[in-house]
Amino acid sequence: MRYALCVMRFFMTKNKIILTICLASLFGLFAGVVGALIAKVYIFNEIPYLEPINLSSDNYSRSNLIIRGAKKVIVSQDIKVEEIINSTYNSIVGIFKKNADNYYQLNNEIESGLIITSDGWIIAKALPENSKNEDFIIITRSNEIYNIDKIIKDKMTSFDFIHVQGVKDFSVKSFSDIQEIKNGQLVMTASWKNENYLTSIAGRLNNSKLVKSSDSFSDELVLTNNFNETKDLILFNLNGQIVGLRDKNNIIRPITHFQSAIQSLLKNQKIQRPILGVYYINLSDIISKDIQYKKGAMIRKNNLGISIIKNSPADSAGLREGDIITTINNTELNKNNNLTYIIQNYSAEDSVTIEYLRNNEKKKIEVKLGAY
Template identity: 30%
Template sequence: MKNKIINSGTNVLILALFLGLIGGISADLLLRFYWWQDLSGVTTSSGELNLSSGLYGRSNVVIQDPKKVVVNQDLKVQETINAANDSLIGFFKKLPEITDANQTFDKSHYYDLTKPEFTGLALTADGWIMVAGKKVNAKFPLDDYVAVGKDKKVYSLDQVVEYKKQDLGLLHLAAVNNLLVKNLLAAENLSVGQMLLAVNWNNDATLNSIVSLPKKYQVFKSSDRLTETIILDETIDARFKGSWLFGLGGDLVALIDDELQVAPVANMNSALYSFLKTKQFTTPFLGVNYISLSNLVLASAATDSAGKSGAVVAPDESKTAVVKSSPAEIAGIKAGDIIISVDNIEINNEHDLGTTIQSYHPGDTITVKFLRSGAILSADIKLGELK
């Protein structure tokens, strides 16, 4: 009798273990099914899996090297494409107006929305459109073209302006006051690893990421010039010539020119602001060349009086540290001074001097603190302008 009880208990235990094993396998398979249902097919070269949605909610967990798979960014990507479409404008060779309402159908009388001559992006609600590349210059024949929005509205053109420093043209649509525009991303919001989405007129889209911001690693820098391009992980396809790169928050980050070079709009923010205000392209002018201490480590820390951050005013390849008659020279800035802050914004690896200066406008007055012979000095400087 005792042996029967033992055998019966053993059988129950084995059955329980067997059922538990089956249940565990089933749960694992079910979990894997729903897990992979929640994954998108978007890949990155970062080798990380970002679990910021799906089963993990907002936990923002990151798993290293999961075969270049990124969790469910589909919705965010589609939202960005839709938002971009709201601001895209196509330009077409003007067709003659049809006066005979009874005329038979003729495709040549219609603008083929799949084949614009070039495209642009709304800069202002009242009709200014940015066009990347060299398609638009000061001699652009306004009367030969029309603009068409994604909503199929047709606009005439009445003004053209060329910004030669960035291969950027501006065209103005007549009698418009309700275009949807995008925020222009500031330079301080650019970062290596940032995901960007290229979008063109035909709704082609591709994800990419920033791998290098060249300005950050240059030895000699100017307070008055920003880098012309940023470097992406993947080569941009030719379909995206003259189109735009957006952050997944919908902000405009960069334009793609005729050579597929990527120019951050942060380089143009000040000039565009100046144009909209004064109808001239100008940028702020301080007038110093410098070396960022954030990129340097002194061999002997015991003699390091300069510190680990700031911008040392130093001669560039042309032997100029402070530009003659510049606002910096007038304020008394000299070679060897270490600029440590601008309006209490510390100059460091996160806030480069040139990027900081270019976030201002010509005519702004800034307070610059700098280190000279161990003493901290301060100067109020009115920024000049470069045209």
């Protein structure tokens, strides 16, 4: 009898222990779920739950990378860079000095060229001043050799526009808009020699001159790395768009510097850039107690004492020193849209409507842009 009672007590005690363990586990699980929900709602609400973190979203950075785990970051970046290299590979050509034997070593190019139209227009750093079409040939990535039938020089940028014969299907990449070029943005360098580097935009640098021209650019792109060892440098963003080109003075020009020249080239078979003919201060770039307006282009004398070029469209339209241009065709002038970029987005001889302030009075005029 005593033995039976001992057995019963043993099993009752064991059941209590098991019950206690089960209850503790249940409460622990419940607390964990509640804690996770609180963390998700109040602490980590910006992080996608059970999803990859997309670093191209506005909440993170401009990098077009998706992180699915810390160990995969470098792998993902390498894959993205490889995609860009492959997508831009065929849009770059080599420019070679023509030889009588008609054979070429592919690493002996004199310049890299960037294809800008499918029918054979290429842009490259300026060839020697007295260069003739028959002095050079173009070689593509598929090792096809093309003769040059046109070389047109762009004096503003020190680049040449080169055309080759008999082409209809060259590979072309789109241009990045100047507003899409951001500090810290990842970009990739490319050249005929496949010198590919991943770097980033450190900023857009304007020259130190306070007074600028409506008819020439004064800004350049600065990279976080200095690629002096790379003779030619073409910049692409991680969408495969063209961002900029380095000129013979090692200045990296945004691709938008070439847009009006390209438009003119395709339309007229020659380069004509638009002219307004004013010198100005971008009010978004300065702080002054004497000027109540914080944006716009105030016409001002340059270091040579010229504010409006004689017989220019601005002169003919009656603009004066001290006028503040506020809009061009309803596009507001501000920190992101200065007068030069707006004017240079048009073609020579286009007509534009200019709104401006004179002695605090709003005025409006129609101006036909000149050409040079």
